[in-house]
Amino acid sequence: MSRPRDSVILTTSVNGLVPVLVLVAVVVTFRGHNAPGGGFAGGLIVAAAVILRYLADGPRAVDRLPVQPMTLVGAGLCLAVAVAVAPLFVGGQVLESYIWTLDVPAVGKVKVVSSAGFDLGVFLLVVGAVTGMLAAFVEADDAEAPDVVGSAILESGPADDRAPDGRVADGRLADGRSSADPTGGGPGSRR
Amino acid sequence: MSVTLAVLAGVLAAVGTALVLHRTLTRIVLGLGILGNAVNLLVLAAGTPPGTAPIIGRSGRFGDPVPPALVLTAIVIGFGTIAFLLAVAYRSWTIDGSDEVEDDIEDRRLAEADPHDADDPDLDADERSVP
């Protein structure tokens, strides 16, 4: 699981696919206001792109992530909560949504909805949570690698993917477990 | 209410229940996923017939938004829970290499202990050495 796949086809197609997926995710996120889509679906698409990268490049893809996944979760939740609370300061109610119509030169009328910020928060949260889970699993897998290298290779060769009694230091998987939680918090904040 | 959906939900619920009753954690996780899907289908089937999205300002026959909302929420929650359970299963496997759900250890110990010896000082001494 931790070894990169040396598949030229996969690597090449992923290189082309990832930008497209991110673009699709952005479209899906913003059309979610009154059509199928939204932050959750968009976030999952980006997360799928990250997972594709991982499948093609192996753990390097996770190590190279530009942002810490948990920072992303925090930022997303912050944004969502901020958008939920903001109307209180202008005399509205929690989670109230406002629509502004702007006249942008050369583009025409653009509708800006304040709840798009909420969707963006959910988007960030989902991307962070899913990549966080992936990172935690990869890390747990890596932590096991010494066992595999140390014992299993000598005995039965590299074909053995995992040592069945491979032990991981205590608390190692804390990341994996906890990263599942913001996803649980997600639906609560979505509503 | 669509008969196909209802029957499908029933079959999935049966499969899910059978899987949950296993002792292997991975099967339980799979079973919970399938059980969740069975309920999700049932929720959809329990809703009113399909229609257009109920957005204020539009006309036409509206679908009822509540069942899909329930299902979406349940799917998201199920996604998180299954991910968590898989992490726990993985952790359990890294700890003792098994995938089995164990009994309550303390309970089993109590059940095996002779009740008449509960206040026996010898037993106390034994137990003192255990921790």
Place this chain on the structure above:
Amino acid sequence: MTPWMALCIVVPLGGAAVSLALHGRLLAQRVIGVAAVATTVALALAVLVQVDHDGRISADLGGWPVPIGITLVADRLSALMLVIGTVMLFAVLVYALGQRAQDERSPWYVPVYLVLTAGVCQAFLAGDLFNLFVSFEVLLMSSYVLVTLEGNDRQIRAGITYVVINVIESTLLLLAVALVFAATGTLNLAELPRRLAELPAGVALGLNLLLLLAFGLKAAVFPLFSWLPDSYPAAPSPVTAVFAGLLTKVGVYAIIRTQTQLFPGELRTLLMVVAGLTMVVGVLGAIAQSDMKRILSFHIVSQIGYMVMGLAIGGVAAIAATIFFVLHQIPTKTSLFLVEGIVERETGTSSTTGGAAGMARRSGPLALLFLLPALSLAGIPPLSGFVGKVALVESGFARDAWVVTAVALGVSLLTLVSMVKIWSGVFWGDVPGRTAATDGTLGTDAAEGRDDRDGERPVAGVLRRHPLMSAVTGGVVALTLAIALLAGPVYRYCERAARQLAVPAGQVGGPAAGEARGENP
């Protein structure tokens, strides 16, 4: 409209967000955690004051009216639960910070705990079944993480049971919610009583049983309790304290709400049987155990039986007694687990068969901090448990529920027996092995016994070594004493809450909700 109710949910969630973003900075996380929960306590108090004045307040999130939007509703029962719940969450958070244990050092502890807080608040304020379902999920999801935070063998084993059982519970709840919606076309708690009354009796009964099954699993009533004594003791003590004090009571709260408002008095006989068996089986289980944490866990089950008994007896007096009992139970149970946490921290074990013996000799005040809530749990006058039990028994006699009342009295006695077991195993006797911490102030314990703030001025070595933990435990014990001291006003509030719940189904919906909305333009 006043945004307090919504802020009760949003503030802890916002705290969770900020503390997640501050990933890795423990001190900042703790400050944010304590500040957020403290703010929530203040907000909950504001809600309580307003609710007691107005009767019932509701808020439509996002400005959408009832059939479309999400409604938060607070009546006297939910406001009371909200206050006691947030106070306990606050106390346990501070306690956990003082414990300096492994789990609390995890960067996940504070964010997850704040999400749990948000979930609990949302559950008490939910105005519809959908929202109730979501809030259960939020608090369950965070409780999964808290139960298995250390990730050791024992926690994972117990955590698996806990998670699987609760996922099944969620599935059942979702099913129940969906079927209720299919049958009535609404999920609003204010609208439901009227619609449910129009249903054929069989359909209503089925829905009722399904909801009771789901909430009963959460509340750990008789046939559905066996997961609790297995999984709770595996969690770290502060986590167990908050679970014992709160999470099962959220289930009880949901049962109270459904059984009084949605299906008033329908399942009385069933509830009566369930109540009796829950009490008896719980307390017998407790007597058989030889570990303080497990004894206390079985007591959670046993005490749930009393609450269900009040519901089964029915009528305003019994419901008021139930509410009072829940109110007394939350801090009492929490404080017992907090004391257990100190014992475990000090001796490394909570076994009643050695290891932890002689705690009273090492710290008299700690023994007192255990003794007060323990006696209260058993229902010894003049403590709060006595008031609650008297009220329950009285309403039982008034309604000729002789059998269950007799069972309740017998179980009280057995509760005392198992508390004596803890007392003699953990607090009495000589300190095993090591020499007792020299404790010159032991003789003054009796004189200070009546002092509520005992724990805040640690006089013995044990308490001095854990000042924050002791202070919090002392505070929670003081709270239970305060409930006993102020039993009169508190009980009158419970009666007002019970009368509000007993308003005939038809009137709950339209006028009350409408009037409340009119007040908050």
